[in-house]
Amino acid sequence: MTQTAARQTQTPDAEQLASDIHQLEARLLKTDPTQEPTLYRSLYCTISLRQMQLLAKVSQPAASQAH
Numbered sequence: 001m002t003q004t005a006a007r008q009t010q011t012p013d014a015e016q017l018a019s020d021i022h023q024l025e026a027r028l029l030k031t032d033p034t035q036e037p038t039l040y041r042s043l044y045c046t047i048s049l050r051q052m053q054l055l056a057k058v059s060q061p062a063a064s065q066a067h
Contacts (some may be wrong), residue, residue, distance in 0.1 A: 016024055017054040 012020070024047045033040040
């Protein structure tokens, strides 16, 4: 199993998601959207996805306490 597949099967914790976001943002800054538009869009979308996952992860304890 590849590292990516392994990561998808287990739920990443908030620290891992934040680390992923920082790494992806650094890579995005090094990518020229005019030279590699597909890679740029892919990185941008992946960052957005990780941010949503992080927000959901951080919001879970508060939502479970409200019930």
